[in-house]
Amino acid sequence: MKTRKLICIVCPNGCELTAEIITGETLAVGEVTGSLCDKGPVWAKQEIVSPMRTIASSILVKGGDYPLVSVRTDSAIPREMIQTVMAVIKDKSISAPVEIGDVLIPNPAGTSCNIIATRHVNVAGIRDQGSGIRN
Amino acid sequence: MDRMKRDLVVIGGGPAGISAAIAAKKAGCPDVLLIERDKMLGGILNQCIHDGFGLHRFGETLTGPEYAQRHIDEFKRLSIEAMLSTIVLSMGPDRKLAVSSKKGFTEITAGAIILAMGCRERTAGAISLPGTRPAGIYTAGAAQNMINLQNIMVGERAVILGSGDIGMIMARRMTLEGAKVEAVFELLPYPSGLQRNIQQCLNDFDIPLNLSTTVTEVHGKNRLTGVTVAQVDAHYQPIESTKRHIPCDTLLLSIGLIPENELTRQAGVSMAPATSGALVDDTLMTAIEGIFSCGNVLHVHDLVDYVSEEAEQAGTNAARYLREGLPKVEKTVLIKPVDGVRYAMPQKVSGTSDFTISLRVTNPGKNQYLSVRANGRKIARRKKIRLHPAEMERIKVKAEKLDGAKTLEVGLE
Numbered sequence: 001m002k003t004r005k006l007i008c009i010v011c012p013n014g015c016e017l018t019a020e021i022i023t024g025e026t027l028a029v030g031e032v033t034g035s036l037c038d039k040g041p042v043w044a045k046q047e048i049v050s051p052m053r054t055i056a057s058s059i060l061v062k063g064g065d066y067p068l069v070s071v072r073t074d075s076a077i078p079r080e081m082i083q084t085v086m087a088v089i090k091d092k093s094i095s096a097p098v099e100i101g102d103v104l105i106p107n108p109a110g111t112s113c114n115i116i117a118t119r120h121v122n123v124a125g126i127r128d129q130g131s132g133i134r135n
Numbered sequence: 136m137d138r139m140k141r142d143l144v145v146i147g148g149g150p151a152g153i154s155a156a157i158a159a160k161k162a163g164c165p166d167v168l169l170i171e172r173d174k175m176l177g178g179i180l181n182q183c184i185h186d187g188f189g190l191h192r193f194g195e196t197l198t199g200p201e202y203a204q205r206h207i208d209e210f211k212r213l214s215i216e217a218m219l220s221t222i223v224l225s226m227g228p229d230r231k232l233a234v235s236s237k238k239g240f241t242e243i244t245a246g247a248i249i250l251a252m253g254c255r256e257r258t259a260g261a262i263s264l265p266g267t268r269p270a271g272i273y274t275a276g277a278a279q280n281m282i283n284l285q286n287i288m289v290g291e292r293a294v295i296l297g298s299g300d301i302g303m304i305m306a307r308r309m310t311l312e313g314a315k316v317e318a319v320f321e322l323l324p325y326p327s328g329l330q331r332n333i334q335q336c337l338n339d340f341d342i343p344l345n346l347s348t349t350v351t352e353v354h355g356k357n358r359l360t361g362v363t364v365a366q367v368d369a370h371y372q373p374i375e376s377t378k379r380h381i382p383c384d385t386l387l388l389s390i391g392l393i394p395e396n397e398l399t400r401q402a403g404v405s406m407a408p409a410t411s412g413a414l415v416d417d418t419l420m421t422a423i424e425g426i427f428s429c430g431n432v433l434h435v436h437d438l439v440d441y442v443s444e445e446a447e448q449a450g451t452n453a454a455r456y457l458r459e460g461l462p463k464v465e466k467t468v469l470i471k472p473v474d475g476v477r478y479a480m481p482q483k484v485s486g487t488s489d490f491t492i493s494l495r496v497t498n499p500g501k502n503q504y505l506s507v508r509a510n511g512r513k514i515a516r517r518k519k520i521r522l523h524p525a526e527m528e529r530i531k532v533k534a535e536k537l538d539g540a541k542t543l544e545v546g547l548e
Contacts, residue, residue, distance in 0.1 A: 067286045070184035086311050
């Protein structure tokens with residue numbers, strides 16, 4: 001039986017997993033050991049068949065109190081699509097205001113994820129109201 | 136000059152300060168003031184736009200700004216006051232603070248203070264980086280700030296010295312932004328960041344991680360043109376025959392973090408050499424009455440979830456101190472790191488209630504037990520499949536098990 005060793009990226013524990021590889025007509029994964037939780041084996045099976053990743057970056061904002069809004073994928077994308085999706089993100093620019101959670105790019109490069117904002121960007125010059133926070 | 140009296144002043148508006156302020160307010164402290172030198176709350180989380188935060192606290196993986204915003208929203212809901220763009224210039228043992236803001240100078244006398252100033256990065260000077268001093272050498276966090284907050288790309292061809300998490304995160308970030316990252320070099324024989332980051336930040340992008348290797352010379356007059364790297368021997372001395380030149384225009388340093396304790400020292404708070412933070416008891420109070428410490432200024436954490444949790448303890452305990460004064464402690468139990476444990480925090484406990492010891496090990500190891508011993512008896516034990524200096528460990532101890540011990544030993548077996 002062939003095995004493959006992987007470092008799980010689901011959480012900071014970074015478990016060292018060992019997965020049994022079943023080589024038949026299609027690639028299949030048998031037992032996965034070494035995981036502290038039940039998410040590890042699920043991740044390992046996906047990782048061996050088709051690795052998926054989330055990405056985070058930023059998008060240019062016009063007229064905002066910050067020049068960039070940080071963004072992320074709201075679900076994982078195939079790892080080989082990372083640079084393709086990054087190219088779509090780099091081409092994009094938007095106008096303030098932006099709310100956290102706003103969908104800024106739906107389905108970039110035909111993937112099933114959305115690119116969402118991970119912070120607020122206010123229109124430049126407008127003070128944060130009613131927060132009790134003073135400058 | 137303005138003068139004011141406040142019940143509780145929290146210094147620092149990063150994850151520790153925000154959570155400490157929230158917890159103090161919730162624990163019944165009516166008057167909480169948070170002072171932050173930046174123009175926004177959130178601290179370093181604002182530039183940590185990658186995900187992986189909040190798994191322990193929220194059961195989901197968030198980016199830094201999202202993790203910060205959840206706490207800022209609660210901070211605002213509780214109408215806690217924050218002074219932004221404001222810096223604390225000095226702190227005395229009498230809990231008097233000299234504070235400078237755009238409005239001028241203010242002297243604040245606080246009933247209690249929570250130190251939550253976080254940490255800063257070690258720089259090229261700290262490791263006596265040999266060679267010239269051209270442009271293009273940044274700490275990883277400074278580059279992260281420029282790329283993620285200021286929209287300034289730092290370079291096109293980078294070498295990273297140090298395998299801390301920020302360095303690896305920046306290796307990925309620069310690659311995503313189109314730069315070529317040549318390699319990460321680590322002086323130690325093991326990586327100093329999390330395993331998952333080696334996988335998702337380096338392996339995914341075919342960025343080599345070279346252990347027991349360091350930068351021996353920096354080249355370039357105006358702009359960095361390259362670095363010389365070499366493998367090191369068991370005494371960390373470069374091996375001449377392994378020297379090679381790598382052309383690059385950028386060198387990022389991810390070589391460690393230093394708790395930012397200038398105010399703490401100025402007030403005369405006793406420090407713990409192993410953590411570079413204050414000596415604290417299990418209420419996170421320092422040796423000066425009414426001054427508490429939490430988060431990365433107390434000891435450098437690797438996960439923000441634990442920073443928030445620790446800060447909540449400090450906030451709750453500060454509120455209790457303001458309400459009830461010092462607890463009547465009959466004895467003090469010292470906590471001593473032994474056998475493979477580099478530090479243990481808190482350094483002393485009252486022994487009247489259960490507590491958690493945070494610690495780091497000296498060397499990587501497998502299948503060992505963390506153990507706490509009192510008078511030679513094991514009173515707490517935890518099996519670990521893997522131990523690593525880069526990963527903070529925690530172990531809970533029950534007060535009832537102390538049984539009159541004056542010293543607890545925290546070690547490996």
